[in-house]
Amino acid sequence: MLHRYILVLTLSLLSIASQAQTKSQIRKTDQLFKSKGEIHFWFLLKKQSDKKEITRMISIDHVHGDTVWAFANKRGLLRFFELGYSRFQVIDNSAESYRKSQKKNAKKGQTSTAAFDNYPTYTQYEQIMQQFATDYPAICKLVNLGTLPSGRIILALKITDSLGKRENEPQFLYTSTMHGDETAGYPLMLKLADELLAGYGVNPRLTYLVKEMEIWINPLANPDGAYRGGNNSIFNATRFNANNIDLNRNYPDPEDGPHPDGEAYQPETKIFMGFADTMDFVMAANFHGGAEVANFPWDTWQRRHTDEFWWTTESVRFTDSARSQAPANYFSTIYGYPNLPGVTQGFDWYEINGGRQDYMNWYHNCREFTVELSDTKIIPENQIGNHWNYLRESLIGYMEASLRGVRGRITDLCTGKPMKARIRMVNHDRDSSHVYSFSHLGNYHRPIAPGNWQVEFSAPGYQTVTLPNVVVPQQGYAVIRNLALQPKMPVAAFNSKKTDICGSIVQFIDKSGSANQWLWNFGDGAESNLQNPQHTYSSSGTYPIQLKVTNCVGTDSLEMLDTVQILLSTNPLVTGDTSLCGATTHLLTASSPSPVVWYAAMAGGNPLDTGFTYQTPALTTTKTFYAQSIIPISTPNIGAADNNIGLGGYFTANAYHYQIFDALKTFVLKSVQVFANTTGNRTIQLRNSQGQILLSKLVAVPQGSSRVQLNFQVPVGQGLQLGLNGGASNNLYRNSDGASYPYGVEGVVQMTGNSAGIPSYYYYFYNWEISSRCESERVPVTALVTNAPTPGITITASQATNCEGDTVRLSGTASNSTNPTYSWFAGNNPIGMGQTLKLTTLTGNNQITCRLTSADPCAISNPVTSAPISISILVRPASPTISLNLGVLSSTSGPVLWFLDGQPLSATPSVDFQPTQSGLYTAATKSPNGCLSLPSNPVSITSTKAQNPSAIVFWSEANQLHAENNTGKSQNVEIYSIEGRKVMEKTVTQGVHTFSIQQLPAGSYRVRSGGGSQPFPFRKN
């Protein structure tokens, strides 16, 4: 199904987006990248030879004549444009087509309920796999090969009659759907497992396979791609994994080496490589869809497989039996061989680099082929049962091929023990087509075409044996050749390796070949009798290693000096845990045989200092520092030495390109050599495998050769990128020829490839200068600060409000202090010292504080200042003046309070006061603010009462004056004005008399009797 439009693209999606007429197409493509991470499309080849380059950039899925069907992630599509291709048609992806067909079939009622005739949900898949193991515990085990970051699991069933131990049986692997949208094989693998398990003990042929083989079935190699749209269905399945990477381009390649696609090994790839490393698979197949073809090695080059005849025989056996059960057009297309429909050598169809089958054949001496099971990538569920019927015999038949050819067991003639040996078909084997016996049992399995073979058995340290005339029959199972190899006189040989360059553990590997006794001396006094011992050293140094090997023929020994170098940065011994107080520096020390670096944190952070001592900054609280011993690792420069390695040119195309490397430990990338065509600034970037920028530096680069200082602190990581954006300003030299990966320093860094994915390319950065080091743990050192508690002070005043001249008493209460001193302030003005302070001189409003200084040297925040208190001083009124007239005291300043000998006489102020006692009289004015004036002039009075023992008592009210005469005789009563003028005179007899004073003018008056009574002051209003 083709969309009826053509995308005309020139350089990049971005540059296209500006062209109005194609915006909607770009949006569609961009949406696909966003929702699925990939697009499926077809295009026409300009010339056939372009295929070789294109297959490195995008995932070719199918080729027919000049038409190429392919998948690409966004990066791949941009590279495709770079090659000058601009026209392509987007195709409905397979999941979309499948969804439509399911709908149609559901309408017609064509849905199947037979066992495994549907695509399970992811959860059901896990349950089904578990159920196999539960139902057939004696012959089936469920194995978790590895869990993906998504949480989905790559599962395999192990099916054999002795689950617990390896037997003299070929290990065989079926795996399907590493392209998540090529699902036909997925339910078929479940059906195959079910068939084998249910058939065991029932069907003699299947029983034989389970008894005589160790069968592994992995139905779903890319669960994240298959369930891209969620665990409930494969409706949104994608070819690529969760990182939008084609897993069948992601393996090491026989021709192109590691990372042929320029990508980091994906979690799925790592899981399968790890699995393959622990197994000895004799044969395998890996199932795909989108075509109907059995595709055998090699994919990466045109060179024929030496077993081409065997491969075509097995492929034809597979396709013939499928065709015999299927409609006429099944496996009918011619791909490589004109007379063999549905069979091809991979490269004859189209080249693939980094494919799984080449990896398994080349690196694991396994015979794996790739079978495309159906033209429709996702066959409808109602077709699953049919396909099982088409393929059942093919699947079983291919397994049986692992039991044919030549097989046997190899032992050591001296010891009788099984051993690893190489089994080579003389004048036949090449390109890893030979096999090895498996050291544990000594068994080997060599599927090979019928015929008369000359077989060579060899192992290091043993006499090679060649058997002529080993006849593999046309019918029946393998011819068996067991053999005991005669050891030669042993020749001691070994190598050693450290998993961690900074570690103390060394793995020694015996290379002597035929020895059966070993005596190792590790140079530090320790010895071992193991063949491949591991030894842990306790201190740095260079150690000589001695190995003595013995077998039934003789003994040999070898001593190698300078073999093992241990860079063991032992933890520094730290001292100087000082206990000081106050704000002071501490001197910390570390003793170590190698340099010491100081840090403020247990991990991360920049070094504070280097050296055996460290002077801290002034500390007021306890703080922990960390000392770390380091040993520099001497590293040669890495990478291509310069741009003379081969052809190349100055790069100006518009793309980001980079070198790919793994940092196995942190190191500093100090500088690189570049060759520039023009002087100018370049921004050099360190990115992670996902392309996220970790570090970036703008550098001025002169024309010609120059060394650029980067000083990048490179973190541990895989698939890191050192790169530079393209464009005219790039203009740095890139080699298109002559690179030879990997470059590196063992245990530190491995440069594995480049962004073009072309192994001969080398981008921009030559002759890397790096430095790295071994580090001890960071050992904590505590600078202990023992402070006295922070002193405190609170203050009080005798009274918040006072009158001028009053004494204010201030008092401080200290806490947490030793022999404190107190300094008092009104505002900023010092006003005195001492814990208490009496003051009379304040005026106005004041903020009083006290500063306390503790004599304790460990006190911190010393001195401390109290919280302020407010003290107000009110103005005092002026002192009145008083005088005595006719025995009455009068104030000249209005009403006053009267005092006798300093004691107040009344709470109510009055202008006049008639003293009745002798003493010193004073008066004071009371202001409305409450302040009393200072005392008036004193007036001394000698009591009149004593001279006039009996007297007349007067009192006044309104216009009347009353007189009570108690003298017993008539008395003269005289009234005087305040000026002393007599204004009235009366005579009163004994008793009380009242007389009117109405006629007197308003004012102050005095009345007294002639008998000498005290003058009585009164007022007429």
Ligand SMILES: [Zn+2]
């Ligand atoms: Zn595929």
